[in-house]
Amino acid sequence: MSTTQTGVNSPLFADVIRGRRSVRHYDKSVRLSHEQITELLKEATLAPSSSNIQPWRFLVIEKEELKEKLQPIAFNQSQVTEAAAVIVVLGDTEGYKRADQIYGEAAERGYMTEETAKSFAERTVSMYGSLPKEVLHKIIHTDGGIVSQQLMLVARAHGYDTVPMGGYDAAQLKAAFNISDRYIPIMLIALGKAAKPGHPTTRLPIEDITFFNEMPADK
Amino acid sequence: MSTTQTGVNSPLFADVIRGRRSVRHYDKSVRLSHEQITELLKEATLAPSSSNIQPWRFLVIEKEELKEKLQPIAFNQSQVTEAAAVIVVLGDTEGYKRADQIYGEAAERGYMTEETAKSFAERTVSMYGSLPKEVLHKIIHTDGGIVSQQLMLVARAHGYDTVPMGGYDAAQLKAAFNISDRYIPIMLIALGKAAKPGHPTTRLPIEDITFFNEMPADK
Secondary structure (H helix, E strand, O other), X not given: OEEOOOOOEEOEHHHXXXXXXXXXXXXXXXXXXXXXXXXXXXXXXOOOOHHHOOOEEEEEEOOHHXXXXXXXXXXXXXXXXXXXXXXXXXXXXXXXXXXXXXXXXHHHOXXXXXXXXXXXXXXXXXXXXXXXXHHHHHHXXXXXXXXXXXXXXXXXXXXXXXXXXXXXOHHHHXXXXXXXXXXXXXXXXXXXXXXXXXXXXXXXXXXXXXXXXXXXXXX | OEEOOOOOEEOEHHHHHHHOOEOXXXXXXXXXXXXXXXXXXXXHOOOOOHHHOOOEEEEEEOOHHHHHHHHHHOOOOOHHHHOOEEEEEEEEOOHHHHHHHHHHHHHHOOOOOHHHXXXXXHHHHHHHHOOOHHHHHHHHHHHHHHHHHHHHHHHHHOOOEEXXXXXXXXXXXXXXXXXXXXXEEEEEEEEEOEOOOOOOOOOOOXXXXXXXXXXXXXX
């Protein structure tokens, strides 16, 4: 830990990206306060999004009985009840309707003129409102991935661990937690203090997946 | 900059996430070598993905004439030609077919038994191969968002800047750069040295978008 120019304790960036692993065993005695979780989410949402719409929403499941309710929906993965909390990352399909609030705040802070803010907001609502549902959903999934990755890194930087989970029944999840069709579940992220370190994993050779200036002939 | 336990120079994590902004004006005199870009991508791909399939692929456009070709496709945004490179983040819809290679490597390194690797690979190919196209595409967009965010942070940590771009004509992009239907364009990321700092932007109040244990009644 070192101290930033703004006086915040922070580990080195390289240690965070190299230290982050998917952790599946958590210390059940460690819980996080609402303030701690809110702080992690606040830092996660410094990430960018399409037109700065920030369509991400977070349902934080931390009550013991609710984690138990979630566990079978998440195919009985043990981290669901062991972790301090499971964060359901949601995409709000009506998120773009907050464009007024978002750009209005930017104008208030002097980041843009009121005129620009008004015109941005109008254009955004009209553009996103007329997108085919499929295209809107793709944007929301991409933005959901963006904020999820920043959240996992932020958690690590604060000494916690995570595991992203795609294995769950989305329909059951929505029914069990009263999530309306307005919201799309992107992923579950278990959050807590590791009881056992995550397994190392491999990556494809970078030269197999990077193409300079042209696609390979055989693809 | 401080030095990690492994001797790598690295800034503080908090400075990276707070310092990253979408930069739209680049120093045209600064170019990155293939080695530098490959190193950034290598660190980006330390990010997690669904079943560790790593469906991300990177088309790095850095030749001047190709950036000029891309610019009108990206709605004439000036950063396309000003930046050192534009990285087209692609999702490979056949990425899961590399499960053998990925888990096989994990077995070789002793991270899992050969039996487990073989069974994981078989299950992965069968499971992803039978997913409805729409579901597969959602996973690929989410994983694309995950790696894109890590790439933007990694670039900042190395003293470079980025801007994610969703504004481009995907069909024209695919035609101009011989990208087959096997690949889905997720976003363009301009990469280079900032000539002007990015504008500050606002974020929604965290309590407006965070729900503890239950969804709000009106939503």
